[in-house]
Amino acid sequence: MATVLRNALLGAASSAASLAATLVSTVFVARLLGPSDSGVVALVLWLVTLAASLADRGIPQIILRYAVLQAPTPGAEVGLTRAMLGPYLRSVLLVGLLSAGLAFVSSRWTGLSAATIGVAVCLFAVYALSALSIAAARSQDRFDQIAWLSVIGGLGQVVLVPVGAIVAGPVGALAGFAVRYLPQALVLPAYLERGDAAPSPGMQAYARNLWLSDLIEIVFxxxxxxxxxxxxxxxxxxxxxxxxxxxxxxxxxxxxxxxxxxxxxxxxxxxxxxxxxxxxxxxxxxxxxxxxxxxxxxxxxxxxxxxxxxxxxxxxxxxxxxxxxxxxxxxxxxxxxxxxxxxxxxxxxxxxxxxxxxxxxxxxxxxxxxxxxxxxxxxxxxxxxxxxxxxxxxxxxxxxxxxxxxxxxxxxxxxxxxxxxxxxxxxxxxxLPPATALFFAVPLGAAAYLIALRCLRVISLEEASSMAKFAERRVPAPLVPAARNLVLAMAPRSSRHSLQDSV
Incomplete structure (x- = not known):
């Protein structure tokens, strides 16, 4: 359970870095381009995600689900990622070409310029390669690498999206969004293990069902x-x-x-x-x-x-x-x-x-x-x-x-x-006025939640003790007292002294 929690926290951290950058970038786009052009950017980003989901054919799911079973230790030479790379690249190329052709044919009705379509295709390719790289990294327990690469890509996105929006409008903004996925895509070769593994029919059936499921989710x-x-x-x-x-x-x-x-x-x-x-x-x-x-x-x-x-x-x-x-x-x-x-x-x-x-x-x-x-x-x-x-x-x-x-x-x-x-x-x-209200609203809400958790006995003594011990191992030393006090605040009042003794 400790490994699951560690990987979950690292996954959440990498996503937090990426999505914080995306939120800041979206705010820049909205303020610089207005509702209409920011709507165009949002629509293109969704279409890129849709095309990438169509192209992946469930291959990242095969790697995530089965590579971990074949590799008892990180970096084991099983070759599943390498075996799936060729089919994945062919699928990405085919979907990219078809999407670009369809976009150009329909540009008369959609109003998308040739430059917008070209940048969208590049964004699609980088996004698709990044998705495969992330699946391979997770299968090899490299959650920490994903987190750091997300931070690097997010910082580049925050800088380049507003610059691109100012210089080239929606086209420049979309180019800035592509920077987010570039670091993870570039390290894909590092995850290609040696070996001769190949997907079994059962793996392919599993991937096919999840691919269709994911595709339906993205579309609908x-x-x-x-x-x-x-x-x-x-x-x-x-x-x-x-x-x-x-x-x-x-x-x-x-x-x-x-x-x-x-x-x-x-x-x-x-x-x-x-x-x-x-x-x-x-x-x-x-x-x-x-x-x-x-x-x-x-x-x-x-x-x-x-x-x-x-x-x-x-x-x-x-x-x-x-x-x-x-x-x-x-x-x-x-x-x-x-x-x-x-x-x-x-x-x-x-x-x-x-x-x-x-x-x-x-x-x-x-x-x-x-x-x-x-x-x-x-x-x-x-x-x-x-x-x-x-x-x-x-x-x-x-x-x-x-x-x-x-x-x-x-x-x-x-x-x-x-x-x-x-x-x-x-x-x-x-x-209160908005800026002042937020200054008070967030701490008041957090305090009310912690008090309610304690009064309603939502978290048991054993769970709080486990959380406190985990915090001591994972939180930087200067923050350990604050983390312990936070856990104490969530524990039932009658058990706080017992919890303090246990940690």
Whole structure:
């Protein structure tokens, strides 16, 4: 469990660096280019992600899921990444050429310039190579390298996106976004092990099902609202919706980075002779993901009326209401990663694919009615509805196929604590100017959450003691006392002296 937690934290750290850079870059783009051109940038970034998902054919999933089983130690010479490199590059080349041709043919209707299309194709290639490199690094337990490369790429992106936007508009901004993925793509050769491994038919079937599942998610469950909003409401409305996503998505993506660590942890737990270890791993993962995401999203929704205009400018004030709903939709979306990881770890890719097909159909139907009649509010409400449906379907699949249920009592107490956090944070936002309100809202919300956790006994003495010991090993020495006091603040009042003695 310690290895899983370490990898999860490193994955979250690398994602945090990348997404912080993306958020800052998105703010620059919104302020420098305005709602319409920032909507164009957001749309192209989504299309690039879609093309990369189409090209990967599930190959990164093969490497992540099976290389770790064949390589008992990091760097073992198994050759699975090298064996999959050729098929991956051929697929990327084919999809890149087809996408570029389709974009040029349709440019009369989309309005995209040749320069924009050319930069988008380059961004696609770098992004695709980076995705394969990250999967190979994770399979070899090189989470720390991913974190450092994310920091390097993020710093380059923060500098070059605004410079590019000033010099060349949307084209320059997109070129700056490509810098984020370049360091990770360049180190791909370092992960090519020697050996003659090749994917088995079972591996290929597993990858195919997850590839289709991921492709459906990218097409229908991530940014498909852009197509409906662009058709019915225009590019400026895409910019408004993208502003809400720019604030909510980094939170979602940071926590989603625990998925690879969870998957590998569930694989290890599944090898145990009894099912108790797997049940405990699932329950603990659900509880701690909820403890991390609920206060951030529910509390974040409470302070969005102050955050969004302050970050993006007064022109984006119409995005406040839909953005609050988008932020709340992150909660079920992130919680879904736990049952998804368990199903993937136990090689139940077919149920995952079935869930995605159902949701894809539901997404298309709901957005077709919600956007033309309810506008941005309808698009945001559809996102929340579908995120809840995703979580429920995956939880039901785990319950029926594996026989593991949810820790409902702990989740309910964590939800109540997060509501108290949101109430405390909302008070300054309601009565003070935005900048001043944020100065008080964040610490008030955090304090209310910690007090609620302790009063509601959400975290047990044993769990708090384990967290404190982990902090002592992983946190820099000057920060150890603060980390220990933070854990003490979450522990039940009656057990604080016992916890202090235990650590």
């Amino acid at each position: 469950l991530t940014r498909v609202e852009f197509l409906f909003i662009g058709y019915w409401l225009g590019e400026a409305s895409i910019g408004f919706f993208a502003a809400g996503l720019a604030i909510a998505s980094p939170i979602e993506q940071i926590v989603l980075q625990i998925a690879p660590a969870l998957l590998l942890g569930f694989v290890a737990a599944g090898r145990a002779a009894t099912s108790e270890r797997l049940t405990a791993a699932y329950s603990n993962a659900f509880r701690f993901v909820a403890l991390a995401i609920l206060p951030v999203c529910v509390g974040g929704a409470a302070i969005l009326p102050a955050v969004l205009p302050l970050a993006f400018g007064e022109l984006f004030r119409p995005a406040i209401g839909p953005s609050i709903i988008i932020m709340l939709a992150v909660v079920p979306s992130v919680l879904s990663v736990v049952p998804w990881s368990l199903l993937a770890a136990t090689e139940r890719a077919r149920p995952l694919l079935a869930v995605q097909i159902v949701l894809a159909i539901g997404t298309t139907v709901i957005l077709a009615f919600a956007v033309p009649y309810l506008g941005l509010w309808g698009a945001a409400a559809a996102r929340l509805t579908l995120s809840i449906a995703t979580l429920l379907l995956l939880v039901v699949c785990v319950q029926r196929l594996i026989g593991i249920g949810l820790p409902l009592g702990s989740l309910a107490r964590a939800a109540l604590a997060s509501l108290l956090c949101a109430v405390a944070a909302a008070i300054p936002v309601a009565v």
